[in-house]
Amino acid sequence: MVSLQQAIDQINKANPFMGELLNCEEKLIDYVKNRLTNYHPDPTQLERQKPYVKLIKRKINKLFPNEDIRINYAEGMILDTTDHHNVINYPTIVGAHVISRFDTITDRKNFGDYYVLDCGNVPFSDALHKRGVQIGGKHLNLYPKALKNKLVSRYPKYDFDLMEWVRKSEQKFSEKELEFIRYVQELINNIDFSTCERLSDQIVKINHQLWLEFFDPEIRDSVRHCIALEHDEILRDFLIDFFQQDQDNIVWKSLFDKDFREKVLMEFKGIYGAWDYLGENSGTHFFWGFDGDDCKEYRMELRDGVLVNPEGKVRDVPLTPESVIQGLKDGVIIPAIFTKFTTVAFYLGAKTMGGPGQTEYVGKLHRVWLKILKQSDPEEYKLVKQVTSLNFNCGDLAFVKDEKGNIVKEWAWDIAMNHRFSNSYLQKLSQVKFKYLLYPFIPISYYRLTPAAERQTVDYQEKDLYQGFNWVK
Numbered sequence: 001m002v003s004l005q006q007a008i009d010q011i012n013k014a015n016p017f018m019g020e021l022l023n024c025e026e027k028l029i030d031y032v033k034n035r036l037t038n039y040h041p042d043p044t045q046l047e048r049q050k051p052y053v054k055l056i057k058r059k060i061n062k063l064f065p066n067e068d069i070r071i072n073y074a075e076g077m078i079l080d081t082t083d084h085h086n087v088i089n090y091p092t093i094v095g096a097h098v099i100s101r102f103d104t105i106t107d108r109k110n111f112g113d114y115y116v117l118d119c120g121n122v123p124f125s126d127a128l129h130k131r132g133v134q135i136g137g138k139h140l141n142l143y144p145k146a147l148k149n150k151l152v153s154r155y156p157k158y159d160f161d162l163m164e165w166v167r168k169s170e171q172k173f174s175e176k177e178l179e180f181i182r183y184v185q186e187l188i189n190n191i192d193f194s195t196c197e198r199l200s201d202q203i204v205k206i207n208h209q210l211w212l213e214f215f216d217p218e219i220r221d222s223v224r225h226c227i228a229l230e231h232d233e234i235l236r237d238f239l240i241d242f243f244q245q246d247q248d249n250i251v252w253k254s255l256f257d258k259d260f261r262e263k264v265l266m267e268f269k270g271i272y273g274a275w276d277y278l279g280e281n282s283g284t285h286f287f288w289g290f291d292g293d294d295c296k297e298y299r300m301e302l303r304d305g306v307l308v309n310p311e312g313k314v315r316d317v318p319l320t321p322e323s324v325i326q327g328l329k330d331g332v333i334i335p336a337i338f339t340k341f342t343t344v345a346f347y348l349g350a351k352t353m354g355g356p357g358q359t360e361y362v363g364k365l366h367r368v369w370l371k372i373l374k375q376s377d378p379e380e381y382k383l384v385k386q387v388t389s390l391n392f393n394c395g396d397l398a399f400v401k402d403e404k405g406n407i408v409k410e411w412a413w414d415i416a417m418n419h420r421f422s423n424s425y426l427q428k429l430s431q432v433k434f435k436y437l438l439y440p441f442i443p444i445s446y447y448r449l450t451p452a453a454e455r456q457t458v459d460y461q462e463k464d465l466y467q468g469f470n471w472v473k
Contacts, residue, residue, distance in 0.1 A: 001459040007446040014449035015360055017390050022438050029430035032102040036353070039388050041076055045349025049077050051241065052348060055234050056115060060227055063195050063204055069225060072112035077350035079341070080116035081358065081394055085200060085230045086152055087142060088207045088412045090128040092355065094214060095397040095437070097226050098421070100353055106222045106426065113225035117344075120153025120200050120230035121288065121297065121334055134411040135181070138171040150295035153230050154331070155199040160188050160206075180417040184210070200230040213416035219423050235335050235343065236328050242343075243321045250369070250380060251343050255286055256321055258305075260376075265302070267368050272361040273337030281310075287324075287333035289314030297334060307333070341365055346384050355394035356445050362389045395437030397421075397429060399469040407466040409440075428471055436468025 002010070012019020024031065041049070053073055060071060081096035088094065097116055104111040124131050125148035132141040142165060147155070162185045166173060173181070187209045196202045207228050215223045239251075246252060253260040265285075268274040275283040285302040289309045298314050300307040307317040307327075317327040327333040335343070341362055344350045346369050352362050366389040373381035398410040398420045410420060442465065443458045 002446075002456045004442060004458065004460050004464055007442050007458045010450055011442065011445050015356075015445075017359060017363065018356055018392070018438070018441075018445065021392055022435050022442070024433070024435045024438075026434050027430065028099070028432050028434055028437065029103060031434040032099060036100060036391055036393060037103055039076075039351045039391075041349040041351075042383055042386060044383060046076070049348050049350070052077065052234070052238050052344070055237050056117075056229065059229060059234060060115065063201060064208075064227075065195060066192075069227065070108075070112040071115055071227065075111075075114060077344070077348065078116065079231075079344050079350045079352045080118065080228075081354050084122040084126045084128045084152075085118040085120035085203060085228070086122075086124075086126075086129045087133060087203055088210055088228070089133040091396045091398060091409055091411050091415070092394045093128070094412050094415055095395040096353070096355070096393050097211075097228065098214075098397055099393045099395055099437075101224060101226075102430070105224055106219055106423070108222055108224045111224060113227065115227040115229055117231040117234070118228050119232065119340075120151070121232050122152060123149045123296075124152055124155075125149060126152075132165070133413050135413040135417070136174060136177045138169075138173065138177075140169060140173075140181070141165045151290070151297055152203075153198075153200045153232050154290065154292070154295050157193065157196060157202060158199045160185070162188075176417070180413070184413075184416075187213075200233070204229060210412070210416055213419065214412075214421050216419045216422035216425075219421075231340075232334055235340060239335065239339075239343065240325050240328050243325050249347055250373070250377075250384075251339070251347050252321075254342060255319060255324065255339075261319075263372060267372055268338065268365070271364050271368065272357075273341065273365060275338075284336050286319075286336055286339050287317075287327070288336055289317075290332055290334050292331060300333070337361075338365070342369070345389060346387055349383065349387055351391060352387075352389050353391040353393040355392065356441050356448070359390050359392050365389075392438070394441075395434075396440055397437070399466060399472045401472055407463060407469055407472060409466075432468040436466075439465045439467060 008022050011022060026034065060069060080100060081093060098105060101114055124143050130139065131143045131148060132139055142160065162181050166181060188206055191205050191209065193202055204227065208225065211226045212220055212223065243252060254264045255261065269276060275285050284299040285307060287300055287307060288297040289300045290297050291313045298309045298311060300309055302319060305319050307319055314332055317323050317333055345352045354362065369384050370381060373384055396409045398415045399407050400410060402408050446458055447455060
């Protein structure tokens with residue numbers, strides 16, 4: 001066995017950035033001000049972002065044409081923590097969207113509302129949702145098992161019947177939980193879904209309503225609204241136009257300049273989000289393939305300049321601007337992590353925020369791009385170098401003591417049911433040392449960052465992971 005401190009030491013050795021944060025003595029409010037909200041892209045990058053921001057505006061205006069949404073676009077583009085876009089559930093994601101604006105979260109008057117860009121390129125069964133939500137320590141399905149391997153972002157509009165799933169469940173919900181589930185159903189019933197084209201649009205509007213429920217009614221009017229957009233659709237629309245207009249950039253050359261592409265394929269090999277990152281035949285080249293008949297994604301291999309799915313589930317797509325543009329229009333390819341971060345983070349200069357996994361692999365992608373550009377494009381190297389790819393904004397923020405006096409974390413629907421974020425709670429939260437927000441990640445991070453032959457069991461109790469929250473009631 002290894003102690004909690006030994007686990008921290010191992011994490012620090014394998015991932016110095018996370019190790020630094022596990023020793024960070026800054027209070028949450030100071031951490032956010034010093035590290036998260038003080039990034040300003042270069043004017044060149046801001047100019048590049050304008051077409052992308054225009055698409056974001058168009059999407060938000062389309063979904064919320066008659067609602068009081070006041071997005072503060074002056075804050076710049078942020079590629080936020082990937083939450084596998086679905087009805088909000090995982091507590092760390094609630095925390096991420098709070099932490100990224102924590103210093104202004106209750107000052108809507110002066111700072112307006114904000115959006116986050118999330119990934120919908122995941123199946124219904126993804127680990128953060130498992131086809132539903134948690135409430136009171138129990139799982140409530142929202143979707144049938146038959147959908148578990150289908151992509152959330154590509155599914156058509158859906159009729160939510162929460163009480164049907166309560167009736168199907170073998171778990172016993174308390175009266176308070178049932179009352180809240182009925183309340184959420186009423187919220188959903190009152191949402192105007194006429195502006196939505198598919199399920200992912202509905203989820204944006206549902207999560208907007210649930211977001212407000214996290215906060216005490218006494219401060220809700222002052223809380224900044226959070227619009228969590230499904231990002232893949234916006235990126236697709238951007239790339240369709242982008243590939244037609246601009247050829248002198250790292251995104252275009254990575255795909256369509258054969259010599260430059262060969263260098264990219266070699267340098268990024270083995271990095272998560274690129275190709276063969278977990279061994280041979282585990283990744284995809286630039287795009288995932290999509291089969292509309294079964295609503296699933298498939299890996300694509302680059303063979304002699306053509307993207308091919310080895311299973312034959314997706315049509316071949318020659319890696320030319322014309323064919324890729326048509327593939328994006330037809331919905332047969334979806335931008336992969338490499339293409340997404342190369343475009344949005346490193347070329348457009350958007351700030352990236354994430355958790356243990358994202359900050360690790362985006363940091364690696366960033367370092368490789370700097371290596372390539374240092375010799376080949378000094379001007380672009382300067383721009384990419386100043387992108388801040390290491391912004392950790394994940395953390396569980398909502399805790400309560402159970403009947404035995406143990407500190408337990410609340411999941412999204414528990415937070416909403418209890419309106420956990422009151423003014424007094426947020427004030428106390430602001431004084432928590434940031435390192436304590438990372439403590440719950442220690443066991444899984446130690447496991448992930450330690451070679452299999454060296455792994456040991458981490459010796460800890462749950463209370464050891466929640467040291468910064470002894471003040472909760």
